[in-house]
Amino acid sequence: MSSVLTRRLLYWSLGLSSLAIGLVYYRFNPAQEAFFPVCVFRKVTGLHCPGCGAQRALHALLHGRFGEAFHNNALLMLALPYALLGFVLDLRNYLRGHGELPAAYRRQEVILAIFALICLFWILRNVPGLPFEWLAPVE
Incomplete structure (x- = not known):
């Protein structure tokens, strides 16, 4: 399969998957529905992982409740603009025929800093x- 076709399929599948997931999280509240997955780390250790509260945060965000979303997972709310910008820049570069993300998204220092922030968030939310x-997310 050509790289252009592969990339096109990737963008379409990401877009359609995101839309489907968004519709599910808009329609159903993870705090009230049993079919959403539970955090195995939380269940085993009793501690919050960096992703705990992300499902409830996404549901609140899709309903315009930004404060509630931030309280459920502040890291997700702070990371979403960065991730969306990366996706938009990658899509723009693809449409223009360029192959790479801007250097700020590829530098090892940036990736290590993001990893360190995730670890720090993980530790601090359990203090x-x-x-x-x-x-810590709303229980």
């Missing part, structure tokens, strides 16, 4: 007491 408990 008891204020202000860290604000990072």
Whole structure:
């Protein structure tokens, strides 16, 4: 399969999958429906992983409740604009015939900094007491 066709299929499948997932999260509240997956890390350890609350945050975000979304998973809400910008830039580069994301999205230092932020968020949201408990999702 050619790289152009592969890339086109990738964009269409990402777009349609995102739309389908968005519709499910818009229609159903993960806090009230049993068919959404539970966090295995939380179930085993009792601690919050970096993704805990992301499903509820997405549901709240799709309903325009930004404060609730931020409270459920602040990291997701802060990362979404960066991720969406990366997707838009990649799509723009593809449409213009360029093959790569801008350097800011490919640099090893940026990737390591993102990894460090995720680890820091993971640790801090499990520290008891204020202000860290604000990072924990709504139960």
